[in-house]
Amino acid sequence: MGIFVQIKDVTVSFEKQKVFDRLNLDLEEKVAYALIGKSGSGKSTLLNLIAGFLKPDQGIITIKGLTLSQPRKETSFLFQELGLFPWQTVREAIAMPLKIKGWKDYDQVVEDMIKEIGLNGHGHKYPNELSGGERQRVALARTLVEKPDLLLMDEPTSALDAMTKEVLQKLILKEQKKQKGTLLFVTHDIEEAMILGQSILMINDEGGISSLENAYYGIKNPREQLGFYDACIKIRIALNMEVLG
Numbered sequence: 001m002g003i004f005v006q007i008k009d010v011t012v013s014f015e016k017q018k019v020f021d022r023l024n025l026d027l028e029e030k031v032a033y034a035l036i037g038k039s040g041s042g043k044s045t046l047l048n049l050i051a052g053f054l055k056p057d058q059g060i061i062t063i064k065g066l067t068l069s070q071p072r073k074e075t076s077f078l079f080q081e082l083g084l085f086p087w088q089t090v091r092e093a094i095a096m097p098l099k100i101k102g103w104k105d106y107d108q109v110v111e112d113m114i115k116e117i118g119l120n121g122h123g124h125k126y127p128n129e130l131s132g133g134e135r136q137r138v139a140l141a142r143t144l145v146e147k148p149d150l151l152l153m154d155e156p157t158s159a160l161d162a163m164t165k166e167v168l169q170k171l172i173l174k175e176q177k178k179q180k181g182t183l184l185f186v187t188h189d190i191e192e193a194m195i196l197g198q199s200i201l202m203i204n205d206e207g208g209i210s211s212l213e214n215a216y217y218g219i220k221n222p223r224e225q226l227g228f229y230d231a232c233i234k235i236r237i238a239l240n241m242e243v244l245g
């Protein structure tokens, strides 16, 4: 597997605050990365850089060997705010990226995706007629339907109850295995990082990023694996966060 995203000597500052100072990071092709770090450590900033929404003050970012100068159409982004339009139904929201790309016959693809996310029979509904978890699934479907080669997600399951969270995590895992794109997602949830990330990236106090291979990725019931919680706690301690309750 080759290097897909390369961050070379990237510096980013807001006003006088330096978020990253000569950051170097490589993301490999077709790998799922969890990005964790304290609040304000720069997780969303890193996603914005790789999405091409934010330009570094110094340094360069390359994707597939090409210097990133603007957002790419092969990259999908799932924002915390979801970005669903109140006037679009589930069906219209999922079809939108395909329409923009100039697809003609997308009805079946959209219907298949609606089934995939478990919203069969809800295609005609508007966001205000959906629950929070259903809205999050629609936003996820909209980013997955165009089969991006790079998917960036900012806390995809935040603010969901445990059961809905699990449904969404299973969906992400399934789609990731099927589509085989590169995935980078931000999470505050160490368990989620362990369940979904093949590799876990941690932003440390100095603004550097260290990575660790996740031995638990892909195991069917990771919670049942001996050592799962130990590993979670170790990561929490490394991050200097509160130990799991």
Ligand SMILES: Nc1ncnc2c1ncn2[C@@H]1O[C@H](COP(=O)(O)OP(=O)(O)OP(=O)(O)O)[C@@H](O)[C@H]1O
Binding pocket: 014, 015, 017, 019, 037, 038, 039, 040, 041, 042, 043, 044, 045, 046
């Ligand atoms: N547009 C901006 N203007 C000024 N400061 C900013 C801007 N965006 C981010 N920052 C600052 O940069 C730092 C990193 O922000 P960022 O949103 O990347 O953190 P984060 O790790 O995603 O945090 P959280 O976990 O709380 O969402 C923060 O101190 C934030 O206040």
